[in-house]
Structures are given as C-alpha cells and as structure tokens.
Amino acid sequence: xxxxxxxxxxxxxxxxxxxxxxxxxxxxxxxxxxxxxxxxxxxxxxxxxxxxxxxxxxxxxxxxxxxxxxxxxxxxxxxxxxxxxxxxxxxxxxxxxxxxxxxxxxxxxxxxxxxxxxxxxxxxxxxxxxxxxxxxxxxxxxxxxxxxxxxxxxxxxxxxxxxxxxxxxxxxxxxxxxxxxxxxxxxxxxxxxxxxxxxxxxxxxxxxxxxxxxxxxxxxxxxxxxxxxxxxxxxxxxxxxxxxxxxxxxxxxxxxxxxxxxxxxxxxxxxxxxxxxxxxxxxxxxxxxxxxxxxxxxxxxxxxxxxxxxxxxxxxxxxxxxxxx
Amino acid sequence: xxxxxxxxxxxxxxxxxxxxxxxxxxxxxxxxxxxxxxxxxxxxxxxxxxxxxxxxxxxxxxxxxxxxxxxxxxxxxxxxxxxxxxxxxxxxxxxxxxxxxxxxxxxxxxxxxxxxxxxxxxxxxxxxxxxxxxxxxxxxxxxxxxxxxxxxxxxxxxxxxxxxxxxxxxxxxxxxxxxxxxxxxxxxxxxxxxxxxxxxxxxxxxxxxxxxxxxxxxxxxxxxxxxxxxxxxxxxxxxxxxxxxxxxxxxxxxxxxxxxxxxxxxxxxxxxxxxxxxxxxxxxxxxxxxxxxxxxxxxxxxxxxxxxxxxxxxxxxxxxxxxxx
Numbered sequence: 001x002x003x004x005x006x007x008x009x010x011x012x013x014x015x016x017x018x019x020x021x022x023x024x025x026x027x028x029x030x031x032x033x034x035x036x037x038x039x040x041x042x043x044x045x046x047x048x049x050x051x052x053x054x055x056x057x058x059x060x061x062x063x064x065x066x067x068x069x070x071x072x073x074x075x076x077x078x079x080x081x082x083x084x085x086x087x088x089x090x091x092x093x094x095x096x097x098x099x100x101x102x103x104x105x106x107x108x109x110x111x112x113x114x115x116x117x118x119x120x121x122x123x124x125x126x127x128x129x130x131x132x133x134x135x136x137x138x139x140x141x142x143x144x145x146x147x148x149x150x151x152x153x154x155x156x157x158x159x160x161x162x163x164x165x166x167x168x169x170x171x172x173x174x175x176x177x178x179x180x181x182x183x184x185x186x187x188x189x190x191x192x193x194x195x196x197x198x199x200x201x202x203x204x205x206x207x208x209x210x211x212x213x214x215x216x217x218x219x220x221x222x223x224x225x226x227x228x229x230x231x232x233x234x235x236x237x238x239x240x241x242x243x244x245x246x247x248x249x250x251x252x253x254x255x256x257x258x259x260x261x262x263x264x265x266x267x268x269x270x271x272x273x274x275x276x277x278x279x280x281x282x283x284x285x286x287x288x289x290x291x292x293x294x295x296x297x298x299x300x301x302x303x304x305x306x307x308x309x310x311x312x313x314x315x316x317x318x319x320x321x322x323x324x325x
Numbered sequence: 326x327x328x329x330x331x332x333x334x335x336x337x338x339x340x341x342x343x344x345x346x347x348x349x350x351x352x353x354x355x356x357x358x359x360x361x362x363x364x365x366x367x368x369x370x371x372x373x374x375x376x377x378x379x380x381x382x383x384x385x386x387x388x389x390x391x392x393x394x395x396x397x398x399x400x401x402x403x404x405x406x407x408x409x410x411x412x413x414x415x416x417x418x419x420x421x422x423x424x425x426x427x428x429x430x431x432x433x434x435x436x437x438x439x440x441x442x443x444x445x446x447x448x449x450x451x452x453x454x455x456x457x458x459x460x461x462x463x464x465x466x467x468x469x470x471x472x473x474x475x476x477x478x479x480x481x482x483x484x485x486x487x488x489x490x491x492x493x494x495x496x497x498x499x500x501x502x503x504x505x506x507x508x509x510x511x512x513x514x515x516x517x518x519x520x521x522x523x524x525x526x527x528x529x530x531x532x533x534x535x536x537x538x539x540x541x542x543x544x545x546x547x548x549x550x551x552x553x554x555x556x557x558x559x560x561x562x563x564x565x566x567x568x569x570x571x572x573x574x575x576x577x578x579x580x581x582x583x584x585x586x587x588x589x590x591x592x593x594x595x596x597x598x599x600x601x602x603x604x605x606x607x608x609x610x611x612x613x614x615x616x617x618x619x620x621x622x623x624x625x626x627x628x629x630x631x632x633x634x635x636x637x638x639x640x641x642x643x644x645x646x647x648x649x650x
Contacts (some may be wrong), residue, residue, distance in 0.1 A: 040635060043638075136635075185549050187517075187548070188517075215547055218543075222541060222544050223515055224512045227512070277636045280640055282607045282611065284640050285614065288648060301599070301602055304602045305599060310368050310372065310461075313369070323613060
C-alpha cells in the first residue's frame with residue numbers, strides 16, 4: 001500500500017482517523033530529509049488549527065504515580081465531554097521497547113477510549129529534537145480536534161523546562177513523607193508550578209498528605225507569585241481512590257478561565273512561540289557550524305575549557321573560518 | 326600622553342596600579358574593533374592568573390540595603406587580609422550619570438581603602454554584552470590580585486541568571502515584613518541562593534527579621550538542595566549596626582571551604598566556562614545572521630509569531646540564504 005500524501009493524512013486526521021494521526025506524528029518525528037519535507041507540508045495545512053487546545057505539562061518525582069493520575073484525569077475530562085491526548089517527552093527513549101509498551105499498559109482504560117489518544121515518547125537523540133517534534137505533534141493533535149493535551153515529563157531534571165515552555169499550565173505532583181517530597185526534583189521546578197498536587201492521599205497516608213499540603217502552601221506563599229497573577233493552589237488527591245481528582249480538574253479549568261480572561265494565555269503563547277523560533281534558529285546555526293567544522297569547534301571548546309584561550313578570541317577565529325569561504 | 330599598550334597595562338595592573346586596572350576594564354568594555362584586539366591581547370596575558378579569586382554574586386529586593394551590606398562585608402573581609410573588588414551588572418546603565426556616581430558615594434569607606442576596588446556597572450546595550458565584559462573584568466581583577474570579587478545585580482529580574490552563572494556563591498538578601506520579603510524578586514531566584522540573609526535586623530525589626538528567617542529556613546528545607554550538597558543557611562544581619570555580619574562572612578568562607586573540598590567549585594567553574602563559550606558562540610552566530618539579513622530574520626520571526634509559518638520551515642529558508650552565497 002503506497003504511503004499517504006501529506007494532504008491525505010491531513011484530511012484523514014481532521015476526520016478523526018487515529019491511524020492517520022499516528023502516522024502523521026511518526027512523520028514529524030522523523031529526521032530524514034524527504035520526511036521533513038512532507039511533514040512541513042502537512043504541518044502547514046494544520047497551522048490554522050493550531051492553538052485550539054489547552055496544554056498541560058505534568059511533572060513529578062519518580063514513583064509519584066504520574067501515569068495513574070494522568071489516566072484518571074483523562075477519564076474525568078472525557079466524562080465532561082473533552083477529548084484528551086497524552087504525550088511524553090523522554091529524551092532517552094528508544095524505538096525498541098522501554099517506555100512505549102509501558103505507557104500503553106499503564107493507561108489501559110484511557111488508551112482504549114475513543115476520545116483519548118496516547119502517544120509514547122518520540123525516540124530522539126537530543127532533548128532539542130524531541131521537544132521540537134513534541135511541539136509539532138501538539139499542532140497535529142489540535143488539528144485533529146483534541147481540546148486537552150497532557151504532556152508528561154519522563155525521568156528527572158531533563159525535560160521539565162522544555163515541557164514548561166510548550167504548555168499553558170504546569171502541574172507538579174508530589175508525594176508526602178519524611179523529606180521525600182521533592183526527592184529527585186531538579187532545583188527550580190517548584191517555582192514553575194501553577195498547581196501542586198500531593199498524590200497518594202489515601203489509606204494511612206491521608207494525614208501526612210494533608211500536612212505536606214499545608215507545608216508547601218506555606219512555603220509557596222513566601223515566594224514570588226507567578227507572572228500570570230494566579231495564586232498557586234496546593235491540593236491533595238488520590239488517583240487510586242479518586243479522592244480530590246474532581247477538585248484537581250476544577251482547579252485546572254479555573255486556571256484556564258483565569259489566564260484566558262486576563263490575557264496571560266495569549267501573551268504566554270506569544271512568548272513561547274518566540275522562544276521556539278529563537279531556540280530552533282540557534283540550534284540550526286550551531287548545527288551548520290559543527291557540521292562544517294567539527295574539529296575546529298571541538299578544539300576551540302577545549303582551548304577555552306583548559307583556560308588557554310578566551311571565548312571571544314576562540315569564537316572570532318571560528319566565525320572567520322565559517323564566513324570567509 | 327600616548328595610550329598604554331596591552332603589555333604595559335598588564336605589567337602595571339599586576340604591580341597594583343589601580344589607574345591601569347581601571348583603564349584595562351574600560352578597554353574590555355569597549356566594543357570598538359581596535360579596542361577589542363588590544364583587550365584580547367591583554368586578557369590573554371592575564372589568563373594564567375584567572376580563577377584565583379572567590380567570586381560572590383549578590384542580589385536582593387530593591388531597598389534591601391545592598392550597597393551598605395556590600396561595603397560592610399568588604400571592610401570586614403579586608404580586616405581579615407583579603408583584597409576586595411566590587412562590580413555591578415546593570416544592563417540599563419549609561420556612561421553619563423546614573424549608577425556611576427551613586428555607587429561610589431554609597432560605599433565611601435570602602436572605595437577609599439587601598440585594598441578595595443569598586444567599579445560601577447559597564448555601560449552596555451545588551452545584557453549579553455554587559456555579562457561578557459563583567460566576566461572579562463573578573464579575569465583582570467584576578468590578575469591584579471583581588472582574592473574576593475563581589476558582583477552585584479542591579480534592578481530586578483534582569484541580571485540574576487547572568488551573575489549566578491559567573492560566580493561561585495550566590496547570596497540573596499531579603500527584607501522582613503508582611504509579605505514584602507520577596508517583593509520584586511523574579512520567580513526562580515530563591516532556588517539559586519547558596520546563602521540567604523535577612524537584612525535590617527535592627528531596632529524594632531529584630532523579632533520580625535528572625536521570624537522571616539525561620540519561615541524561609543522552613544521553606545527551603547522542603548525544596549531540593551543545591552547540587553553542591555551544601556545546606557543553605559538563612560541568617561539575619563544588620564549592615565547598619567554590624568550585627569550578624571561576621572557570621573555572614575564566616576558562612577561565606579565555610580561555603581568556600583566546602584565546595585573546594587568536595588570538588589564542586591572546580592566542576593561548577595568548568596560548567597560555567599562551557600556555558601560562557603556556548604552562549605557567546607550562539608550570540609555571535611546570531612549577530613552574523615542578523616547583520617547580513619536583518620529583514621529576513623525579522624520577516625521570519627513575524628511569520629512564525631503570526632502563526633503563518635512553522636519555525637523549522639522559516640529557519641530552513643533563512644539558513645539556505647546564509648549558507649549558499
């Protein structure tokens with residue numbers, strides 16, 4: 001069977017064909033030149049539909065129960081007539097095994113629902129590459145009509161900043177316990193959060209979870225507020241029993257209303273687009289340089305690192321070479 | 326009188342000639358091509374002496390009493406046989422007036438001490454430019470023999486990240502009060518701090534200052550620790566009365582010993598050098614592009630911002646032009 005053309009993929013995914021949608025995402029993830037050409041034709045067709053979802057980034061310590069919580073959140077949202085897509089950003093993912101099967105079996109109920117779409121992480125060699133294809137996958141999903149897109153980080157300290165820069169709301173999941181709350185969270189993540197949820201507030205953990213909630217509420221109160229003007233709520237919940245999950249979804253929707261009304265969503269998305277453009281441009285410029293003069297770049301870097309040369313001098317020499325054929 | 330040659334400036338500043346040192350710093354701040362050439366010759370001579378100081382970044386809310394505190398800290402350090410230099414990073418500074426006179430008159434006692442050197446902010450049009458010349462000024466100061474270099478941020482939310490990336494210790498100054506503590510501090514700065522000091526713990530403010538200290542101590546305890554392994558202390562002090570200032574200096578020295586012993590200082594400086602190289606290279610590449618094709622870059626940026634074009638497509642077109650003369 002011949003491979004579908006970009007415009008055929010576009011028509012099909014717009015009509016709700018999830019096989020076409022999957023193929024489209026695979027296409028934008030590919031780094032092969034002819035695939036990139038086709039991907040750009042497809043994405044250009046989707047561009048007018050971009051921005052039509054609410055994008056939620058979700059991060060948390062390993063073991064916090066992210067998958068279970070995402071599944072519960074997804075099912076609740078679907079019950080309220082949303083259509084939900086779930087993406088993951090995992091720079092270490094490989095096409096053979098790993099998180100791919102893991103994700104699908106962990107979110108069984110959600111993955112079979114007609115109004116849900118779950119996509120394992122793109123296989124990628126660089127965080128920049130994976131972040132780029134995730135942003136493009138978001139455009140495809142928005143053209144396909146999903147109005148809630150959840151992007152989860154995988155692993156610790158790698159992809160939080162990237163996910164934060166492509167989403168409208170950043171949700172931080174915590175555990176409660178004696179000093180375990182932020183085990184494995186990179187410094188600086190706390191202050192990116194728009195909502196904080198202490199998970200596993202069930203069984204004999206209920207009281208401790210509430211204590212953790214109060215501790216973090218108090219701590220956050222001392223810190224500068226988000227630029228959006230929103231007051232960051234700290235909640236408890238249990239993805240297992242369902243406690244607090246409706247409330248979490250309500251807070252998410254309240255936030256969406258809040259940042260839509262005060263124009264922050266709009267401004268933030270502008271800023272994020274500029275950032276994407278700027279980052280991509282810098283990345284491509286750097287690629288051009290290292291492709292053409294790999295040894296020179298490496299040598300310059302070494303000379304600077306070893307204190308033998310100034311950055312400005314090393315760079316001037318490099319650029320001289322690049323621009324004076 | 327003819328302008329001194331780079332090697333003359335070098336010999337003079339090594340010998341303790343502060344007029345030569347001032348001229349040297351002015352030279353590295355200049356963006357004129359022939360100055361840049363001379364600056365690089367001079368800095369190359371200084372490179373073997375780079376790294377010989379302990380570099381402290383200092384930030385705080387407006388009105389926190391930064392200048393008074395820096396002066397007191399400087400005088401205490403000098404009393405313990407250190408030689409102290411003070412720099413400021415202020416991207417909005419202009420050569421005519423502004424912070425230049427202000428700084429010198431606010432640190433009167435320190436500025437006249439033979440073992441102190443105070444330099445107002447470089448005038449610069451971009452933060453990148455000012456950060457670059459500050460880093461180079463640090464090299465000159467280290468060649469001149471200053472063993473403690475304090476770099477203060479000016480203004481709010483602009484230069485903290487830059488200062489953090491060029492110093493070994495980041496000191497955050499706070500006020501105490503009803504919710505004023507972090508007024509004007511950008512989100513994310515709190516988690517950069519290695520030491521937090523609540524200033525103006527004097528008069529009827531003593532009790533409130535101590536309450537603030539305890540609140541922040543508790544909050545920080547919840548958050549991920551610094552990569553250095555150091556436990557961030559929260560202290561109170563009064564630059565006015567001198568209370569707690571010796572203790573603050575001790576904590577600074579303890580931190581220096583700590584990160585020297587466990588190798589973190591070394592690793593961190595390596596990372597900072599790489600960052601400086603990488604950032605400068607990206608900046609220069611970008612400059613080359615915008616110099617040669619200013620309208621194209623602007624048009625591409627606009628097309629992306631208005632949702633008419635994908636970043637990857639816009640950039641591919643741009644780079645095609647740049648690299649295929």
